[in-house]
Each structure stands twice: as structure tokens, then as C-alpha cells.
Amino acid sequence: MHDLASFQSDLARAIRDPDYIPAGFSPAGLSVYRNTVAKGLVDTLRANFPTVDRIVGEAWFSACAHVFIRAHAPRSPVLATYGEAFPDFLRTFEPAADIAYIADVAQVDALWTQSHYAADDLMLDPASLQSLAEDLLLELPLSLHASARIAWFDAPVATLWRLNRPPAPLPGPEGFSVVWRPEGIALCRPHGEVVAIALSPWQFAFLNACRSGQSFGDAMSAAEDQNTDIDVNGLGELFAAGLFGASDFSAVGHVSPEPLFIHSGRTDQ
Amino acid sequence: MPPTVGLGFKPQHFEDAANCLAVGQWYEVHPENYMVPGGPRVAMLEALRARFPISLHGVGLSLAGDASPSPEHLARLRDLIDRFDPFVVSEHLAWSTADGSYFPDLLPFPRTRQALSRIADNIDQTQTVLDRKILIENPSLYLRLDRHDFSETDFLAELVRLTGCGLLVDVNNVYISARNLRFDAEAYLDAIPADAVGEIHLAGHVADARLGERLLIDTHGAEIAEPVWRLYEQFVSRIGPRPTLIERDDNIPSFKNLMQERTRAAHVLARCAATPVRATAHA
Numbered sequence: 001m002h003d004l005a006s007f008q009s010d011l012a013r014a015i016r017d018p019d020y021i022p023a024g025f026s027p028a029g030l031s032v033y034r035n036t037v038a039k040g041l042v043d044t045l046r047a048n049f050p051t052v053d054r055i056v057g058e059a060w061f062s063a064c065a066h067v068f069i070r071a072h073a074p075r076s077p078v079l080a081t082y083g084e085a086f087p088d089f090l091r092t093f094e095p096a097a098d099i100a101y102i103a104d105v106a107q108v109d110a111l112w113t114q115s116h117y118a119a120d121d122l123m124l125d126p127a128s129l130q131s132l133a134e135d136l137l138l139e140l141p142l143s144l145h146a147s148a149r150i151a152w153f154d155a156p157v158a159t160l161w162r163l164n165r166p167p168a169p170l171p172g173p174e175g176f177s178v179v180w181r182p183e184g185i186a187l188c189r190p191h192g193e194v195v196a197i198a199l200s201p202w203q204f205a206f207l208n209a210c211r212s213g214q215s216f217g218d219a220m221s222a223a224e225d226q227n228t229d230i231d232v233n234g235l236g237e238l239f240a241a242g243l244f245g246a247s248d249f250s251a252v253g254h255v256s257p258e259p260l261f262i263h264s265g266r267t268d269q
Numbered sequence: 270m271p272p273t274v275g276l277g278f279k280p281q282h283f284e285d286a287a288n289c290l291a292v293g294q295w296y297e298v299h300p301e302n303y304m305v306p307g308g309p310r311v312a313m314l315e316a317l318r319a320r321f322p323i324s325l326h327g328v329g330l331s332l333a334g335d336a337s338p339s340p341e342h343l344a345r346l347r348d349l350i351d352r353f354d355p356f357v358v359s360e361h362l363a364w365s366t367a368d369g370s371y372f373p374d375l376l377p378f379p380r381t382r383q384a385l386s387r388i389a390d391n392i393d394q395t396q397t398v399l400d401r402k403i404l405i406e407n408p409s410l411y412l413r414l415d416r417h418d419f420s421e422t423d424f425l426a427e428l429v430r431l432t433g434c435g436l437l438v439d440v441n442n443v444y445i446s447a448r449n450l451r452f453d454a455e456a457y458l459d460a461i462p463a464d465a466v467g468e469i470h471l472a473g474h475v476a477d478a479r480l481g482e483r484l485l486i487d488t489h490g491a492e493i494a495e496p497v498w499r500l501y502e503q504f505v506s507r508i509g510p511r512p513t514l515i516e517r518d519d520n521i522p523s524f525k526n527l528m529q530e531r532t533r534a535a536h537v538l539a540r541c542a543a544t545p546v547r548a549t550a551h552a
Binding site for chain 1: 306307308310330331342345374481484490
């Protein structure tokens with residue numbers, strides 16, 4: 001039987017299963033296909049998780065990636081975001097148990113990739129909010145920029161990620177000094193390159209409320225529920241980072257005496 | 270304008286590529302790398318397209334698979350074509366998807382009558398959705414399969430006859446397959462229907478680490494080998510100049526090094542354009 005479908009199933013199985021060699025196949029020829037498929041997926045995973053690769057080292061990453069790709073073959077020929085399941089895989093990958101934060105670092109790498117390829121969007125100019133009366137400002141629904149991604153962790157993952165994300169310099173012999181505390185992270189791409197900032201508890205609560213479509217005032221209440229002092233600089237930092245989108249503002253044009261200024265999130269070069 | 274030589278575009282070469290002043294320069298990309306909502310990668314391609322012709326060379330349609338091409342993938346490809354207006358769209362005589370899993374490789378199949386009919390249907394569907402002719406590239410082969418009903422050149426000629434598609438002849442792949450499966454590369458190229466050829470690929474290969482020259486591997490990670498240059502010159506002197514791509518995907522050298530290979534190919538095209546095309550043995 002050599003119809004196309006059965007031939008394909010046979011070769012697909014032989015590529016996945018190193019112990020299976022269909023009758024008549026030369027092992028040397030088959031190994032070229034096996035190696036090409038494995039190299040393609042491992043290289044893609046490494047490119048999408050460069051911080052994990054840096055922390056665990058090339059050999060550990062390769063060994064881990066070979067286990068992952070066997071369990072998580074891509075479903076699409078578009079590999080730009082391949083490895084969405086990698087952070088969760090690391091949470092249960094026995095050899096990673098000693099590096100508890102590695103799955104969280106992988107999650108930030110995955111968020112970086114999402115932000116990098118997200119739809120182009122308009123960035124809200126923070127100066128445009130300054131002209132608003134306070135009651136209008138409090139009612140204003142803030143939406144996150146299409147490239148904005150946020151996460152909260154029980155460990156200083158934002159700091160660990162920033163220190164290890166290539167092309168960050170390698171640590172000296174004294175290593176890194178990191179204050180061990182919970183930390184959030186926000187990533188976005190307002191002008192071509194992805195930028196990341198570490199978040200305090202109230203900053204994360206504020207952004208999380210905005211992500212679910214709440215108004216400026218309700219997001220402030222959510223932030224105040226964190227029982228910390230909210231400072232203007234910390235709020236300004238979120239706006240300056242470009243975490244908010246301006247695309248929805250045509251719908252609330254009536255609250256603004258003048259059209260809101262917007263920056264294009266697109267790179268022209 | 271007569272056919273010219275282009276380069277596979279690598280993002281790390283963006284500055285040099287965007288500012289290249291070579292006459293007739295064009296760039297080829299894998300469309301799968303640009304099937305994302307937005308961001309700098311797509312912006313780079315837009316900037317290149319503003320100055321240069323672009324060719325889209327797909328790896329994901331799995332045309333030699335026993336299934337219709339994915340409608341989602343065809344729709345994404347159509348979107349890119351509408352946006353970037355490529356002068357050539359090409360794919361491979363190979364498969365890469367089975368049972369819903371994608372294998373990042375170009376996999377072989379027995380060239381049976383059943384396969385011919387299935388693949389012709391797949392090319393038909395593709396050309397209908399894309400509303401244009403596509404070129405089909407010969408793969409590099411590593412497995413000797415029995416039960417072929419056709420030689421590869423006869424199979425390609427049948428696809429051209431049945432679907433009106435064109436051919437992309439990868440001379441490096443011909444050389445690799447000929448060495449690995451022990452056939453005559455010159456005879457293979459002589460059997461290619463000249464009128465169907467819309468593009469030529471040139472790339473480098475390496476010998477297998479264990480088996481050496483008995484098994485050549487299509488890595489796109491080395492300079493184009495001398496025997497491949499000789500086959501290219503013979504082929505172009507038979508069929509006439511065609512758009513030619515310098516393809517490099519691994520172990521990427523400087524832009525300048527790729528331009529040196531481009532210059533060499535451009536000289537071949539110029540020589541062949543200056544002399545009348547040799548009569549074909551298989552007219």
C-alpha cells in the first residue's frame with residue numbers, strides 16, 4: 001500500500017518516533033528529515049525564549065526543548081509565536097523544579113513575542129488628558145494599547161527577566177543582587193521596539209482594571225484597594241511607557257474640547 | 270528589463286538591503302514569517318517593498334500532502350499578496366503538514382498517478398484563491414523511494430500541463446538530489462521544460478558529518494558550490510536568463526558576501542543574454 005495518505009502517516013510517525021524506521025527507508029536519509037524538523041523547532045523555540053536559554057544554558061535548553069517539541073508539535077506553519085505552551089510545560093518539567101522562577105521568565109518571553117507581533121496601534125498622548133476636567137477624566141474609559149501585555153508574579157520576575165534578557169550584559173563574577181519580592185511587569189510596543197517596566201502592586205491593579213474596560217476612576221479605586229500610596233510619578237510612568245491606546249477615543253470625542261493628540265505606534269523604517 | 274538576481278532577505282541585513290543601489294535588485298521572503306498582525310518585521314518588509322520588487326516563497330502550503338491546502342493559510346497568503354504585490358509567488362513540490370501537525374521541512378512522497386492528481390488539484394485550488402499563477406520548486410531529496418510512476422521532471426512537466434503553474438528550479442537541490450539518489454543532474458536539467466521556468470534558486474549545501482560526500486544536506490548555510498555554479502551556467506545557456514535568487518538561511522554571512530555571489534550570478538545572466546539560446550534537446 002503506497003497511497004499518499006498512508007505514506008505521509010508513515011513518514012510522519014518515523015519523524016516523531018526515533019525507534020520507528022519504515023520498511024525500505026534508509027536510516028541515513030530518514031535522519032536528515034528528523035534532524036531538520038527537530039533543529040527547526042528547537043531553533044525557533046530558542047529564538048522565542050532567549051532569556052530562558054541564557055539562564056539555563058544552551059545544553060540544558062536543547063535537552064528540554066527536544067522533550068517539549070515531541071509533546072507540542074506546531075499546528076500551523078506560522079511559527080512566529082511557537083511555544084505558547086512552553087511556560088506551562090516548564091511548570092511541570094521535573095528537571096526545572098530547582099529553578100522555580102524559570103516558567104515565569106518563560107511567560108515574560110512569550111508576552112514579549114506577543115507584544116512584538118501585535119497589531120499596530122495608536123498610542124495615547126498623556127498630555128491630551130491634562131486638559132480634561134476631573135469629572136470627565138474619572139469617567140474616561142482607558143483601553144490598553146494593542147501591544148500591551150501585563151502579568152503579576154510572586155517573585156521579582158520582571159527584574160530577573162530584565163537582567164537576563166539578551167542583549168543584556170552577562171553578570172560579573174559577583175552575579176546579580178536581586179531583592180526577593182513579588183513584582184509585576186508590563187510590556188508594550190509604542191514605537192517599534194518592545195519596552196518593559198516593572199510594576200508595583202497598585203500599578204498592576206490599575207492596568208488590570210483598564211484591561212477589563214473600567215474607567216479611569218474605577219481603575220484608580222482598584223489601585224487604592226492595594227492599600228499603598230499612589231504617587232503621580234508612578235501613574236505618569238504608565239502613560240509615558242505607551243501602555244494606553246488612542247484608537248477608541250473617537251467614541252468619546254465629546255469629552256475633549258479638542259481632538260486628542262495621538263502618536264502612531266507604527267515604525268516607518 | 271531582463272531578468273536579474275535577487276537575495277533572500279534577512280532582517281539583520283535590513284539597513285544594507287534597504288540602501289542597496291545594485292541595478293535590478295529584488296528580495297525574496299518566506300510569507301509565513303510575515304503572517305503576524307503587525308510590528309517591526311512587517312514594517313521592514315513594507316520599507317523594502319517601497320523600493321524593490323518582492324518575491325514570496327512559501328513553505329507552508331503542503332501542496333504534496335493528501336489534503337487540500339488550509340483555507341486559513343491561503344487567506345493569509347492572499348492578504349500578503351494583496352498588500353505587497355509580489356512579482357513571483359512560489360511553493361514547493363513537498364508536504365509539511367500531516368494529521369494537523371506542521372513539520373518545518375519539505376518532505377518527500379512517491380510520485381504516483383494518484384499523487385499527481387491530488388497535487389494538481391491542490392495547485393489548482395491555490396491558484397484560484399490567489400488568483401494568479403504560482404511556481405513550483407523541486408525539493409532536495411534524501412530517501413530513495415520505490416513506486417514512483419514518474420521521474421521528477423516528468424511529474425513537474427505534468428503539473429505544468431495540468432494546472433498552468435510555472436517552475437522554480439533550484440539548481441542546488443538538483444545537484445544534492447542527484448548525488449544522494451545517484452542520478453545525472455545534467456540530464457535532469459535538460460529534461461526541464463524551458464518555457465515553464467520562472468525563477469532559479471542557488472544555495473549552498475554541506476556534506477553529512479558522518480557519511481561525508483555520499484550524503485549532501487541542503488543547509489542553505491554555505492557558499493554556493495562550484496559544481497552548482499557550472500550546472501547553473503549550463504542551464505541558463507540552454508533556457509535563457511531567468512530571475513535568480515541567492516538563498517541563504519543559516520550561518521548568515523555579511524550582506525557584502527551575499528552581494529559577491531549575486532554579482533557572479535549576474536555575470537552568468539549577462540553572458541547568457543548576449544548569446545543566442547542553445548537549441549533544446551527536449552523541445
